[in-house]
Amino acid sequence: MAQAILGRKIGMTRLFDEQGHSVPVTVVQAGPCFVSQVKTVESDGYSAVQIAYEDIKPRRSTLPLIAHDAKAGLVPMRFHREFRTGSEDQFEVGQELTVQNFAEVKFVDVVGTSKGKGMQGVMKRHHFSGMEASHGVERKHRSPGSICSRSSNRGTGKPKKGIRMAGHMGADRVTVRSLPVIGIDKERNLLMVKGPVPGSKQGLLMIREAVRLNKSKAEMLKAS
Amino acid sequence: MSDDILRSVTQGQLNSTIPMVSVGDTVDVHVKIVEGAKERIQVFTGVVIKRQGSGINETITVRRIVANEGVERTFPIHSPRIAGIKVQRHGHVRRSKLYYLRERVGKKRRLRDRRRGLGWLVQQEEQQSQEAAEREAKEKAAAEASGSEG
Numbered sequence: 001m002a003q004a005i006l007g008r009k010i011g012m013t014r015l016f017d018e019q020g021h022s023v024p025v026t027v028v029q030a031g032p033c034f035v036s037q038v039k040t041v042e043s044d045g046y047s048a049v050q051i052a053y054e055d056i057k058p059r060r061s062t063l064p065l066i067a068h069d070a071k072a073g074l075v076p077m078r079f080h081r082e083f084r085t086g087s088e089d090q091f092e093v094g095q096e097l098t099v100q101n102f103a104e105v106k107f108v109d110v111v112g113t114s115k116g117k118g119m120q121g122v123m124k125r126h127h128f129s130g131m132e133a134s135h136g137v138e139r140k141h142r143s144p145g146s147i148c149s150r151s152s153n154r155g156t157g158k159p160k161k162g163i164r165m166a167g168h169m170g171a172d173r174v175t176v177r178s179l180p181v182i183g184i185d186k187e188r189n190l191l192m193v194k195g196p197v198p199g200s201k202q203g204l205l206m207i208r209e210a211v212r213l214n215k216s217k218a219e220m221l222k223a224s
Numbered sequence: 225m226s227d228d229i230l231r232s233v234t235q236g237q238l239n240s241t242i243p244m245v246s247v248g249d250t251v252d253v254h255v256k257i258v259e260g261a262k263e264r265i266q267v268f269t270g271v272v273i274k275r276q277g278s279g280i281n282e283t284i285t286v287r288r289i290v291a292n293e294g295v296e297r298t299f300p301i302h303s304p305r306i307a308g309i310k311v312q313r314h315g316h317v318r319r320s321k322l323y324y325l326r327e328r329v330g331k332k333r334r335l336r337d338r339r340r341g342l343g344w345l346v347q348q349e350e351q352q353s354q355e356a357a358e359r360e361a362k363e364k365a366a367a368e369a370s371g372s373e374g
């Protein structure tokens with residue numbers, strides 16, 4: 001059964017492993033979550049599990065949502081997210097999901113919303129190199145350069161669709177794949193993963209068992 | 225709240241045997257070195273020129289002179305690879321970062337010993353008298369033991 005859980009990012013620190021290596025660790029307060037709905041092909045056209053996380057005051061929620069949670073036998077919940085685990089029939093409505101389910105899991109994918117950077121130029125947003133500092137360049141040191149010519153895009157002279165330009169950066173849904181799980185803390189519902197995860201502290205994170213692993217990590221999993 | 229959780233997560237890994245090390249101290253850092261299956265301890269002796277971070281992230285930078293060349297090593301003091309830290313001398317310094325030692329050559333590199341306040345002297349004296357009392361008590365006990373045997 002593929003595992004999934006919602007949580008909030010607590011922050012980063014370091015831990016030392018048995019060899020004395022310093023491991024960068026992100027601490028996530030995950031769960032307890034509850035299954036609020038199980039979607040099936042027959043009723044919804046696709047199969048998925050909807051899980052809910054974090055209590056909320058009823059007056060901060062909406063009646064449709066409160067009723068939706070009540071249908072699953074839950075108190076009003078703040079976040080509802082869907083996961084497609086491929087084993088939806090093993091989940092029951094109202095079932096509790098805790099970090100304990102991740103005790104056997106070695107690698108996870110973490111989905112979050114990255115920090116917003118606002119309006120940014122092409123150098124920061126798309127890693128363009130910009131222009132030269134001298135050699136006749138004036139007031140154009142960070143500009144993208146040419147975006148089209150008269151003959152570009154089949155002679156229309158219009159920029160091609162999808163040309164990378166300056167604009168709003170960050171605050172996107174970002175998935176970090178295959179992060180090793182360093183440990184769990186059942187009492188405090190903490191999940192420790194290696195390396196950074198998207199978003200700010202207290203940001204909502206979706207954590208699921210790694211969908212696919214690269215070669216070296218797959219071998220590590222097999223060896224363990 | 226987040227910081228409390230982070231602190232509690234790392235609590236178990238903090239090394240409580242590390243002595244108070246301050247900038248300007250001359251210290252022996254005992255470092256565990258793994259060579260294949262064997263493990264041995266290497267001592268790095270030098271002056272602490274920087275102390276940085278807090279909790280499990282705390283590091284000290286130790287500077288020493290090897291073959292007329294300055295060598296600086298930064299140690300995470302809570303790392304399990306640090307077998308121990310011993311303070312040899314306290315140096316008198318007025319900076320928190322002793323980068324100026326990098327430009328110093330020869331005798332100028334040395335730091336004056338720290339002059340302590342009255343409180344420290346009193347403490348020392350008390351400690352010494354306490355130790356002396358303990359020693360006396362021990363001797364007395366030993367003498368009595370040998371006396372009863374005899």
